[in-house]
Amino acid sequence: MGGIHRGAAPHIAEDGSFAASTSKLPVLQYFPCRGRAEPIRLVLSYVRQPWFETPPASVRDIYLIMHKEFDGYPFRQLPRFIDEVHGDVDLVQSGAILRHLGKKYDLYGKDIIQAGRVDMVLEAVSELRAKLREVVVVRQLEGSAVQQYIDTVMAPAEKLKVSSMQGPGLASLEYLLAKTRFSTAGWLVGEGPSLADFVVFDLVDLHLAQGELAEPLRNRFPALQAHHSRVAELQVGGIWVGAVGCFKDANKALCLATAMPLNAVL
Numbered sequence: 001m002g003g004i005h006r007g008a009a010p011h012i013a014e015d016g017s018f019a020a021s022t023s024k025l026p027v028l029q030y031f032p033c034r035g036r037a038e039p040i041r042l043v044l045s046y047v048r049q050p051w052f053e054t055p056p057a058s059v060r061d062i063y064l065i066m067h068k069e070f071d072g073y074p075f076r077q078l079p080r081f082i083d084e085v086h087g088d089v090d091l092v093q094s095g096a097i098l099r100h101l102g103k104k105y106d107l108y109g110k111d112i113i114q115a116g117r118v119d120m121v122l123e124a125v126s127e128l129r130a131k132l133r134e135v136v137v138v139r140q141l142e143g144s145a146v147q148q149y150i151d152t153v154m155a156p157a158e159k160l161k162v163s164s165m166q167g168p169g170l171a172s173l174e175y176l177l178a179k180t181r182f183s184t185a186g187w188l189v190g191e192g193p194s195l196a197d198f199v200v201f202d203l204v205d206l207h208l209a210q211g212e213l214a215e216p217l218r219n220r221f222p223a224l225q226a227h228h229s230r231v232a233e234l235q236v237g238g239i240w241v242g243a244v245g246c247f248k249d250a251n252k253a254l255c256l257a258t259a260m261p262l263n264a265v266l
Contacts, residue, residue, distance in 0.1 A: 025050055025051055026052070026081065026082060027052045027081070028040060028051050029059065029062060030054070030079040031056075031059055031078065032056045036078075037078075037079040039094070039199045042198040042202060043101045043198050044101070046107075046198070047105040047107075049105075059078075062078070063078075073092060074092065075092050079094055083104075095126065098122070099122075099195070101195075102118070107195050107198075109190050110190055114190050114194075117188075117189045118189050118194050121189065121195075121199065122195060124173065127168055128168055129206075131167075132149075132203070132206060134149075141210065146213070150212075152165045153170060154170050154213070154217065155169055155171060160172070170207075170217070170221055171221070173200055173203075174220075174222075176188060177226075177227050178223040188227075193234065197227070200227065201227070201231040201232070204228040208228070
């Protein structure tokens with residue numbers, strides 16, 4: 001068996017034009033790219049839970065109605081995840097979906113203390129994704145924006161400590177791993193993988209997919225690099241994780257090719 005990004009493709013839902021429920025498997029509705037759904041796919045793969053993923057043609061139809069239809073899309077966005085038979089659990093908001101899966105599959109730490117630490121990492125990664133989205137999607141990797149990002153968000157620990165930038169940098173996550181702050185077993189929190197590990201893996205993988213950001217990450221954050229390799233080699237029973245048509249290059253062009261919104265990329 002291969003690691004977490006290898007294996008067969010997911011099932012494609014055929015039950016109805018919008019594939020909002022099936023008789024056997026949970027349904028994930030998202031655009032045919034990585035984006036906010038990728039950590040959800042990682043978790044489903046790790047726990048060996050097959051899922052239906054709505055066909056791209058149906059997702060395009062969903063995109064046309066989700067801003068107007070509160071029934072199923074109360075916050076007017078994807079991903080949407082329908083768990084359990086007949087859709088007893090029907091969630092939007094990627095963080096809520098991840099936390100549901102974490103509780104269901106015991107990936108939220110062993111106690112309330114570890115759960116709080118997992119939540120801290122989830123929030124930090126959400127902030128870091130927003131900063132990455134700014135340089136990749138909004139600024140489209142223009143040279144000055146990339147350099148500013150490398151000098152601030154990707155600043156080494158000593159430079160980050162005196163930076164005027166608000167919020168976390170990648171050095172914040174590097175510190176947790178390098179200093180074994182919440183785990184002595186090589187994970188972010190506790191003695192085994194948790195939600196924190198999958199969202200950090202995805203964040204690092206997005207940096208490695210961008211040539212301008214890959215080298216600084218490898219040079220400055222060895223603990224994050226080692227953690228990424230460790231998560232990548234988790235055995236998942238051959239269930240595929242990467243998004244349809246959008247795996248290693250999570251950028252504008254790939255989602256333009258499918259006529260999906262650019263904000264779905266990150």
